[in-house]
Amino acid sequence: MDFAFSEEQQMLRASARDWLADRYPLDRVAAISDGDLGYDPDAWAELTKLGWLDESLELTDLAVLCEEAGYGLLPAPFVTTVALAAPAVGSAERPASVVHDGLAPDGAAVELLVAGARVVEASACTITAVDSVDRLRRYARVELPEADAGESVTSTPDAQLRAGALLACEAVGVTQRALDLTVAYVKQREQFGRVIGSYQAIAHRVSDVYVQLELARSLAYWAAWSVEAGDPQAEVAVAAARSAAGEAALFGCEAAIQSHGGIGFTWEHPLHRFYKRAQWISSWSGSATSQRAQIATALFGD
Amino acid sequence: MDFRDTPDEAEFRAGLRAWLVEALPPGWQQQPPHVGRWDEDTARTWARKLYDAGYSGITWPKEYGGQGQPYTYQGIFLEETARVGAPDHIGVIGLGMAGPTITAWGSQEQKQRYLANILSGEEIWCQGFSEPGSGSDLAGARTSAVLDGDEWVVNGQKVWSSYAHIADWCILVVRTDPAAAKHAGLSYLLVDMKSPGVEVRPLRQITGDPEFNEIWFTDVRVPRESMLGQPGDGWKVAMTTLLHERGTLGFALTAALERAVNRLITTAKETGADSDPVQRDRIARHWVELQALRYTNYRSLTTLVKTGVPGPEGSVAKLHWSESNQRLTKLAQELLGERAMLSGAGGYWDGYWAYQQLRSRGNTIEAGTSEILRGIVAERVLGLPKSR
Numbered sequence: 001m002d003f004a005f006s007e008e009q010q011m012l013r014a015s016a017r018d019w020l021a022d023r024y025p026l027d028r029v030a031a032i033s034d035g036d037l038g039y040d041p042d043a044w045a046e047l048t049k050l051g052w053l054d055e056s057l058e059l060t061d062l063a064v065l066c067e068e069a070g071y072g073l074l075p076a077p078f079v080t081t082v083a084l085a086a087p088a089v090g091s092a093e094r095p096a097s098v099v100h101d102g103l104a105p106d107g108a109a110v111e112l113l114v115a116g117a118r119v120v121e122a123s124a125c126t127i128t129a130v131d132s133v134d135r136l137r138r139y140a141r142v143e144l145p146e147a148d149a150g151e152s153v154t155s156t157p158d159a160q161l162r163a164g165a166l167l168a169c170e171a172v173g174v175t176q177r178a179l180d181l182t183v184a185y186v187k188q189r190e191q192f193g194r195v196i197g198s199y200q201a202i203a204h205r206v207s208d209v210y211v212q213l214e215l216a217r218s219l220a221y222w223a224a225w226s227v228e229a230g231d232p233q234a235e236v237a238v239a240a241a242r243s244a245a246g247e248a249a250l251f252g253c254e255a256a257i258q259s260h261g262g263i264g265f266t267w268e269h270p271l272h273r274f275y276k277r278a279q280w281i282s283s284w285s286g287s288a289t290s291q292r293a294q295i296a297t298a299l300f301g302d
Numbered sequence: 303m304d305f306r307d308t309p310d311e312a313e314f315r316a317g318l319r320a321w322l323v324e325a326l327p328p329g330w331q332q333q334p335p336h337v338g339r340w341d342e343d344t345a346r347t348w349a350r351k352l353y354d355a356g357y358s359g360i361t362w363p364k365e366y367g368g369q370g371q372p373y374t375y376q377g378i379f380l381e382e383t384a385r386v387g388a389p390d391h392i393g394v395i396g397l398g399m400a401g402p403t404i405t406a407w408g409s410q411e412q413k414q415r416y417l418a419n420i421l422s423g424e425e426i427w428c429q430g431f432s433e434p435g436s437g438s439d440l441a442g443a444r445t446s447a448v449l450d451g452d453e454w455v456v457n458g459q460k461v462w463s464s465y466a467h468i469a470d471w472c473i474l475v476v477r478t479d480p481a482a483a484k485h486a487g488l489s490y491l492l493v494d495m496k497s498p499g500v501e502v503r504p505l506r507q508i509t510g511d512p513e514f515n516e517i518w519f520t521d522v523r524v525p526r527e528s529m530l531g532q533p534g535d536g537w538k539v540a541m542t543t544l545l546h547e548r549g550t551l552g553f554a555l556t557a558a559l560e561r562a563v564n565r566l567i568t569t570a571k572e573t574g575a576d577s578d579p580v581q582r583d584r585i586a587r588h589w590v591e592l593q594a595l596r597y598t599n600y601r602s603l604t605t606l607v608k609t610g611v612p613g614p615e616g617s618v619a620k621l622h623w624s625e626s627n628q629r630l631t632k633l634a635q636e637l638l639g640e641r642a643m644l645s646g647a648g649g650y651w652d653g654y655w656a657y658q659q660l661r662s663r664g665n666t667i668e669a670g671t672s673e674i675l676r677g678i679v680a681e682r683v684l685g686l687p688k689s690r
Contacts, residue, residue: 001304001305001306001307001308001311001374001377001600001603001604002303002304002305002604003303003305003597003600003601003603003604004303004601004604004605004608005303006303060303179684183684183685183686186686187685187686187687195687197680197686197687197689198686198687198688198689199689200673200676200677200689203676203677203680203681203686203689204673204676204677204680206680206684206686207676207677207679207680207683207684208676210618210679210683210684211618211621211622211679214598214615214618215591215594215595215598215618215622216594217598217601217615218594218597218598218600218601218615219590219593219594219597221303221597221601222305222593222597225303225304225305226305229304229305229306231305237593240589240590240593240594243587243590244590244594289583292582292583292586292587292590293579293582293583293586295586295589295590296582296583296585296586299567299582299585299586299589300567300570300571300576300582
């Protein structure tokens with residue numbers, strides 16, 4: 001039994017964290033989020049150079065990168081590509097997303113779209129950006145070309161599981177960032193002559209976020225490993241990880257906004273972008289409740 | 303990253319499983335779960351069986367009679383014994399707290415005198431840390447020890463001591479220097495519970511069980527050499543004890559929660575709650591919480607094995623488990639409806655859930671209250687300023 005990332009994976013994490021902090025500090029992320037596109041069109045070439053899109057990456061490597069992408073709110077369709085579209089497309093070389101009910105997250109930022117059992121060139125579709133809550137993962141309405149266009153693909157059975165495990169990891173990154181921002185803030189913000197982190201009402205809520213984060217992290221890594229190893233428990237592991245990590249991210253961001261007080265409620269402050277990403281993750285392809293319903297079916301039958 | 307047993311671990315697990323089938327009475331797993339604490343005879347017999355089979359002191363060094371195995375083996379032991387609902391080991395305080403503390407701080411004579419009998423279960427230990435006036439604030443202990451010739455003379459009162467009514471020895475935190483600063487005035491004694499002046503009184507809990515005890519010390523004379531460390535080392539020695547309490551605690555808690563979740567699932571099936579979508583959701587949540595505890599514990603263990611110190615994620619286990627167990631037992635009682643209020647032979651599983659639910663209220667108080675643990679996470683893990 002060994003529950004640790006390899007040394008290479010730890011180096012991958014450290015370099016990803018550094019690169020994101022350097023390339024996309026939060027004020028730049030804010031500018032991109034408030035801009036017309038909601039992503040940086042130059043990012044993809046850099047991700048390719050960094051090796052984030054290599055075929056050789058295992059799922060637990062991608063787990064590390066998706067977590068860091070969540071931590072830094074990487075303004076590029078990286079997670080949609082590797083987590084949602086790549087299993088059907090067959091590679092992560094070109095930015096890609098999937099169409100659900102005529103809508104695709106990052107739909108205007110990608111070159112390929114997976115719609116049912118087909119992969120189509122985005123350039124062959126009519127794509128209209130729509131107002132979205134998460135302005136760094138904007139939806140676009142996709143009108144597909146005639147029915148037989150594009151390449152037909154068969155989705156691999158573990159595509160859903162890969163997506164679930166990686167989104168859980170992204171949620172863990174979001175929660176960690178919300179926690180880090182909160183800890184830094186409550187250590188320096190003073191009210192009534194004391195830093196507010198010395199009040200138990202604040203400190204204990206921040207501790208609760210840490211607890212939920214670490215529990216969700218364990219489940220997310222377990223899920224990624226289970227899918228990678230083809231473990232028989234992979235399906236319930238992913239359901240557990242998705243439900244817990246989604247809820248932890250929402251709780252972590254809400255606690256962060258509350259602990260920041262008024263400033264945390266402003267558009268200027270970065271927190272709302274993490275909160276909206278947490279909401280996007282929780283809304284995608286089945287709520288926490290529906291994940292638990294799957295687990296209940298495994299425990300009790302239908 | 304790999305969650306599967308290594309070949310050696312798999313062999314150990316298989317051997318243990320086979321042994322458990324032999325060692326437990328026939329039909330053991332078909333019986334309803336045991337209510338309350340085990341009677342002394344059953345518990346002593348079980349401890350002896352474990353010792354004879356080499357399952358006592360799995361992680362202890364070989365030179366003191368242990369098996370010298372890594373912590374993962376202790377984890378496998380706790381998982382497998384929980385799976386079959388085996389009795390608790392009667393010597394938990396000795397094995398988990400007194401023994402490792404004596405190993406770390408004891409003289410050669412002390413190690414030879416005490417360790418073998420802890421492993422065999424021949425001598426039972428209890429813990430004398432909490433006092434009526436100092437529960438969470440251990441450094442406020444007032445039980446005193448004054449040197450008189452070659453003996454310490456102990457006076458005071460301790461509370462919440464499990465097993466004190468049958469214990470042979472007590473690890474006791476005393477104040478030896480009332481003039482020194484709070485922490486610096488403490489010392490750590492090993493006290494013979496049969497000494498004149500030691501009086502144990504059962505303390506009845508809200509379950510009705512006298513699981514814990516109060517201990518009174520009146521002019522109890524303790525040989526001068528029965529101390530771990532030097533006078534004034536008491537705080538540091540006690541921290542060793544508490545560190546070890548937390549070391550493998552995660553496994554014990556996971557094992558306990560696994561038992562509870564499995565029993566909740568059985569009760570849900572027996573009461574028909576397994577067809578109610580609301581209750582299915584709540585039960586699935588408990589299953590998720592169990593897996594979260596299990597894998598957080600594995601993560602903490604991996605850090606421990608690789609670095610020699612438990613990772614910060616370990617502080618999560620007790621906090622999470624205690625509150626999860628409280629919700630779980632309350633849910634089980636809800637599933638039983640009016641029957642929930644029957645205890646003893648007339649109740650569901652002889653009142654098992656009624657007992658467990660009431661017992662669970664102690665979970666957020668014993669071994670560090672949830673308030674203390676949240677403070678520890680805030681200050682030591684997240685680096686927030688001390689709160690008062």
